């Protein structure tokens with residue numbers, strides 16, 4: 400259906416007129432709908448554990464090691480191709496949900512484990528750690544609010560050419576390397592300044608410099624060895640293994656409503672098989688994750704059972720989701736105001752009155 | 762400025778290792794009971810984006826905000842890392858005759 404309150408082409412920049420328009424419409428830092436669930440049950444679901452993520456991480460690292468070794472062993476023959484295809488997906492796709500879950504601090508109970516894996520996974524999926532920590536906080540505050548959310552995957556009208564490039568993560572690679580170079584010389588762009596507090600900039604700059612040193616070492620090794628092999632492990636996987644990450648990203652919100660305050664209208668929950676759920680760290684329960692970001696990935700299926708009666712029906716599999724997403728994207732090329740309206744029951748306000756906090760001290 | 766002690770609730774109304782919201786006049790507070798049965802109080806809203814901390818998770822001596830998982834040490838109010846950068850204000854709490862009392866400045 401068409402959303403009549405949107406102009407045909409909107410300005411998705413965080414520094415454009417849509418930012419002020421979102422504020423005028425009460426869409427900034429607003430209260431979002433939450434399906435009712437008792438505090439007692441929520442406390443159970445929020446509990447943190449180290450065990451599941453330790454096991455997941457061990458399996459993931461072992462799989463990287465085995466596929467990486469296979470690629471090395473068969474390097475120079477066609478037999479290395481399947482190993483690198485698998486290595487690339489494990490490296491560039493599976494690192495993204497690990498970046499995400501550790502960024503929320505919900506993967507492990509132990510904080511340093513979250514922090515350590517966060518840094519490693521950020522590097523692997525090419526998400527600058529401090530920039531994306533802040534951009535993701537904004538994504539949760541103002542999910543798919545135009546002019547506010549820096550993580551809208553496909554602005555309308557979508558460009559098929561850009562989508563094709565995104566399958567190889569080329570826009571991400573260029574944007575990240577541009578950002579890393581800019582941050583390494585101590586500069587932030589205007590959009591980043593809208594969501595990263597100045598007190599955090601030094602961390603952004605330091606991380607960028609460390610990344611550049613790592614890339615310089617890998618490039619140096621490739622030149623020294625006269626071989627592409629070092630780059631097959633670090634650097635190139637984003638191009639040949641990030642495609643599934645992009646597809647996962649499309650399923651989360653693309654084609655659904657913009658500028659609403661109800662995650663049931665702008666997030667998809669999709670049933671997936673065990674392999675995909677392992678790679679994606681259960682982020683297929685995306686509606687649940689947005690509604691209650693405190694619930695760790697290993698409890699999202701249980702949360703889904705608790706609130707599913709109050710949510711639109713989940714998609715049976717990823718194919719069913721794409722059966723909706725692809726025609727929607729094609730329609731949005733001609734009519735950018737078109738979107739899919741999810742069947743959502745009556746909503747109640749998420750919170751009541753807004754008392755002030757007592758003054759805070761730094 | 763003098764401290765005034767206000768009655769919050771009965772001791773048993775806060776579970777161990779949990780938090781409740783307490784509104785007084787135009788202000789809101791978070792009142793904590795630790796696993797070792799001590800009581801603490803902080804400002805009720807997260808310093809990042811004014812979300813009620815009482816909907817968050819208490820783990821050891823940390824309160825985790827329900828919106829972006831920002832963490833504070835609720836004993837001192839110290840912000841423990843991004844996205845929370847500003848400390849929480851804390852308030853004295855005592856238990857008297859089975860009631861939790863909160864001191865606020867008047």
Ligand code: FES
Nearest residue numbers: 807809810826831
């Ligand atoms: S509102 Fe509390 S961490 Fe963002």
